[in-house]
Amino acid sequence: MKYACLVYAEMPSMLALSKEEGRRLDDDSLDYDKELEQRGHLIAGQALQSPETAVTIRVRDGRMSSTDGPFAETKEVLCGFILVEARDMNAALEIAAAIPMARYGSIEVRPILEINHS
Amino acid sequence: MKFACLVYLDGSILAGLPPEEASRLNDACLEFDARHLARGEVTLAYPMQPPGKAVTIRQRDGRLSATDGPFAETKEALAGFFLVDTPTLAEAIAIAGRSPLVAAGGTVEVRPFLPREHS
Numbered sequence: 001m002k003y004a005c006l007v008y009a010e011m012p013s014m015l016a017l018s019k020e021e022g023r024r025l026d027d028d029s030l031d032y033d034k035e036l037e038q039r040g041h042l043i044a045g046q047a048l049q050s051p052e053t054a055v056t057i058r059v060r061d062g063r064m065s066s067t068d069g070p071f072a073e074t075k076e077v078l079c080g081f082i083l084v085e086a087r088d089m090n091a092a093l094e095i096a097a098a099i100p101m102a103r104y105g106s107i108e109v110r111p112i113l114e115i116n117h118s
Numbered sequence: 119m120k121f122a123c124l125v126y127l128d129g130s131i132l133a134g135l136p137p138e139e140a141s142r143l144n145d146a147c148l149e150f151d152a153r154h155l156a157r158g159e160v161t162l163a164y165p166m167q168p169p170g171k172a173v174t175i176r177q178r179d180g181r182l183s184a185t186d187g188p189f190a191e192t193k194e195a196l197a198g199f200f201l202v203d204t205p206t207l208a209e210a211i212a213i214a215g216r217s218p219l220v221a222a223g224g225t226v227e228v229r230p231f232l233p234r235e236h237s
Contacts, residue, residue, distance in 0.1 A: 008189045023237040047232040054229040064215045071227040102177040108189040110172040113165040118141035
């Protein structure tokens with residue numbers, strides 16, 4: 001089964017990390033992605049730029065509008081995700097618990113929805 | 119340029135659709151994914167199960183906690199995502215705006231990837 005591990009963190013506290021700590025977190029994160037790949041768990045892993053770089057799109061009454069900024073202004077924000085293949089939810093939680101960002105933020109683990117043509 | 123398109127949706131919109139309309143929307147989403155995957159504009163697309171199926175993990179002071187439910191309880195919740203690879207942001211926005219889930223009342227946040235490198 002496939003699971004999305006959604007990584008949320010508070011931007012001010014991430015920006016407040018010392019250079020050394022930030023570098024260590026990046027290295028640990030890249031190493032963990034590689035480890036998951038070698039163990040056959042990794043489908044995709046990606047960090048995202050900060051929410052203010054986002055553009056948000058809606059269509060209402062057939063008209064599209066786009067606004068600068070993220071969908072929601074929240075204290076903790078989505079800052080990346082790792083998509084994994086795991087036997088079951090428990091195995092996915094075990095993988096998520098070792099994501100280095102779990103030390104700083106929160107990881108939401110949610111199963112992927114399999115949809116098929118009608 | 120690579121972007122994540124994060125699709126937010128009020129779960130009650132989907133739950134309120136008659137079965138026929140729901141399966142038409144399903145088909146439209148699969149066709150949208152297939153069309154853009156074939157062109158290389160979308161590299162990956164996954165819908166997720168509802169937020170109620172999530173478990174959220176935190177680690178503080180070396181101790182791990184896991185709680186049932188999503189990270190945040192919101193009316194409109196992250197319902198899925200697709201990753202696009204287009205020469206410009208404008209093209210990514212144009213693709214995102216054609217998502218059937220946007221027409222169905224959803225919202226898409228388009229956000230650039232953050233490249234990372236080993237120190």
